[in-house]
Amino acid sequence: MVRYSYIRVPGLLRMIEAGGIRVIVTIAKGAPLRITTISILVSPKRTFAVGFIPSSSNSYFFAVWVHKSSNKTVIFNGSDTYWPATATICDLSSDGKLLMDNANSYIVADDGIHPHLVLILCLTFVGVTKTYGQEHFNVLDFKAVGDGDTDDTEAFQNAWDKTCGSTGARSTMIVPADKTFLVMPTIFQGPCKPTSVHVQGLRVHQCNDTVVSGLSFADSPQTHLTIYGCQGFNVTWLNITAPQTSPNTDGIHVQASQHVKIQDTVIGTGDDCISIGDRVHDIVIERITCGPGHGVSVGSLGKGRRDVLVDEIHVSYVQMFNTTNGARIKTWQGATGSASRISFEHINVTNVKNPIVIDQYYCDSDDECPIKEKAVHISNVTFAYLTGTSKTKTAVTLNCSQTVPCTGVHLKNVNLTAVSSPNDTKVSCINVHGDTSGYVYPTIACLH
Structure with a gap:
């Protein structure tokens, strides 16, 4: 079996399912590539990569990245039969077949150097010949009480x-926000007939050995x-x-928890x-x-x-695009x-306003916060392999307390450049003790 490796590039990969059938993408006559993670699949010789990019809530673009490739014919497999890449547009039907609009195979030229999209195919979740409505199922209608x-x-x-x-095509399980529900350990298991599951907001309280996977959250207040x-x-x-x-619409918040992976x-x-x-310990965040x-x-x-x-x-392994901050401690x-013992590694930022931030004077009040002597001691922090562009001229801000300075701050192989200059x-920093190693730009001259 051919083994494929994973790397990060500016693209998003999605697992596509239709009618319970997983799409399998095959390159030539090699082993099938199963689309299961937000990554880009790379060929063993690193001559090409493939991935999915969402274009809307119910469709995706299939993309092929090529670098100095020899002739390659891209083959798709939506069921048990190989399908050559013969279309500029194709639809994924509910039986798992790829429906294409012409009959010309796509071949990548010898001199093709394409850092971005070479071939784009639009895949929808269900067949174009079927139209479905929306249904809603409120847990209160199934005799839930919600008194805690x-x-x-x-x-x-x-x-x-x-x-x-x-x-x-889209059904929603409604859990009202104004109640507290006691739910014992249970498994909400699929595969499901609808092709998307939508959640507005979810609070998980005092649950051990729990998995939340494959959901879409949108527009929580x-x-x-x-x-x-x-x-x-x-x-x-x-x-x-x-x-x-929209303010205060954090994606995921972790509090008073241990051994969490995102x-x-x-x-x-x-x-x-x-x-x-x-009150958190042992949190791993990767491939975001x-x-x-x-x-x-x-x-x-x-606070307080x-x-x-x-x-x-x-x-680690985070891509950030057009964000206000990048890797931040406040x-x-x-x-x-x-x-303590906090690390941000292998992070790429694009047009991020404040790529690296430590701020011991954080204050989101409308009134000015008075200076206080006490502070949380921030120590043993690593920023390593951070690259990309800063929207502002100051790419690194290390603003630590005069009475309780930051200690053990280490920057390794950091390369951040301001878009404008x-x-x-x-760099802006004060009261920081630490060091650098490898190539670090901008130069952090204010470390003690």
């Missing part, structure tokens, strides 16, 4: 079964997914969207793509696409002069405690 004491597990399961079994008081929590393959101008997820909102609150939004933030921590305890936060004055990118 009554066991509503059966009602939720029955509502899910109806939602999953609906013949509509507050945080889309809140993980609170949980241990052993895995998040994968989510798609979270909200208007760029992977292979696309987030674009009006606030933090992912935010880490107080973020934008628009406020980046990935540890904090804000210590609380004692903070945050450690082992590791963020704490309020007057608090105590610590935030690539050769004159700036």
